[in-house]
Amino acid sequence: METSKRSGCDASVLLSDTASFTGEQGAAPNAGSIRGMNVIDNIKAQVEAVCTQTVSCADILAVAARDSVVTLGGPSWTVPLGRRDSTMASLSLANSDLPPPSFDVANLTANFAAKGLSVTDMVALSGAHTIGQAQCQNFRDRLYNETNIDTAFATSLKANCPRPTGSGDSSLALLDTTTPNAFDNAYYRNLMSQKGLLHSDQVLINDGRTAGLVRTYSSGSAQFNRDFRAAMVRMGNISPLTGTQGQVRLSCSRVN
Ligand code: HEM
Numbered sequence: 001m002e003t004s005k006r007s008g009c010d011a012s013v014l015l016s017d018t019a020s021f022t023g024e025q026g027a028a029p030n031a032g033s034i035r036g037m038n039v040i041d042n043i044k045a046q047v048e049a050v051c052t053q054t055v056s057c058a059d060i061l062a063v064a065a066r067d068s069v070v071t072l073g074g075p076s077w078t079v080p081l082g083r084r085d086s087t088m089a090s091l092s093l094a095n096s097d098l099p100p101p102s103f104d105v106a107n108l109t110a111n112f113a114a115k116g117l118s119v120t121d122m123v124a125l126s127g128a129h130t131i132g133q134a135q136c137q138n139f140r141d142r143l144y145n146e147t148n149i150d151t152a153f154a155t156s157l158k159a160n161c162p163r164p165t166g167s168g169d170s171s172l173a174l175l176d177t178t179t180p181n182a183f184d185n186a187y188y189r190n191l192m193s194q195k196g197l198l199h200s201d202q203v204l205i206n207d208g209r210t211a212g213l214v215r216t217y218s219s220g221s222a223q224f225n226r227d228f229r230a231a232m233v234r235m236g237n238i239s240p241l242t243g244t245q246g247q248v249r250l251s252c253s254r255v256n
Pocket of ligand 1: 031032033034035099100101102103108122125126128129131132133134135136138175198200
């Protein structure tokens with residue numbers, strides 16, 4: 001069994017806490033946010049029933065991410081397969097390597113570069129915020145302290161995200177209020193009208209390195225779709241376990 005861990009696509013996030021390690025689901029960037037584990041468990045059970053211990057949880061996550069995007073009307077791509085699953089999790093790596101929503105473009109760029117991802121990858125992957133939700137505690141500072149936010153948009157959000165820390169911390173708001181259930185380029189159009197929910201979203205139009213890409217993606221989906229699918233393949237290739245490394249878990253939430 002491995003004794004050290006890199007952060008990468010090894011399904012470590014799916015592991016529950018055990019006596020020998022604290023899992024990653026309670027890490028600060030994941031707190032209150034990791035959900036849908038039952039969906040993965042359900043897929044895994046069906047795959048195991050047909051072909052036991054052959055398809056890793058890491059590969060299931062990568063395919064499920066692609067299929068979710070396709071189902072919501074986004075681009076499709078071929079997912080390289082053969083990842084294996086970790087035998088451990090690392091709370092400290094989850095805390096140190098995942099970017100927080102307080103990051104500016106310089107921090108975001110460095111964070112993605114540390115994983116071999118470019119500025120284009122970073123701007124295109126941020127477009128995944130065309131779906132899903134965020135907790136008040138992750139956008140409260142932007143609502144009350146920032147000026148590059150549409151006034152009506154901020155006012156409507158403040159109702160469910162009051163100012164004092166501690167009240168309504170986990171109330172949810174849509175990351176893309178325009179077309180929340182479609183995988184499209186509305187996220188970038190929202191940024192152009194100062195309706196980005198997270199600080200780390202809205203900053204993408206403040207910086208010359210990223211503003212041009214946001215403008216291009218906001219004006220049509222073709223370039224966004226091309227860049228997003230390429231970036232998803234690159235992100236899915238971050239430090240996978242291969243060959244005889246790790247294992248193929250029988251249940252995604254625990255090691256064999
Ligand atoms: C650029 C750096 C990124 C930052 C700072 C960031 C930050 C966040 C935050 C704070 C949330 C809300 C979590 C919560 O409040 O529970 C969130 C949600 C989400 N993020 Fe990101 N994210 C980033 C990149 C990405 C990437 C690369 C993807 C995938 C390609 C992604 C996909 C999502 C999705 C789908 C949700 C919604 C989850 C849900 O509704 O359960 N994000 N992100």
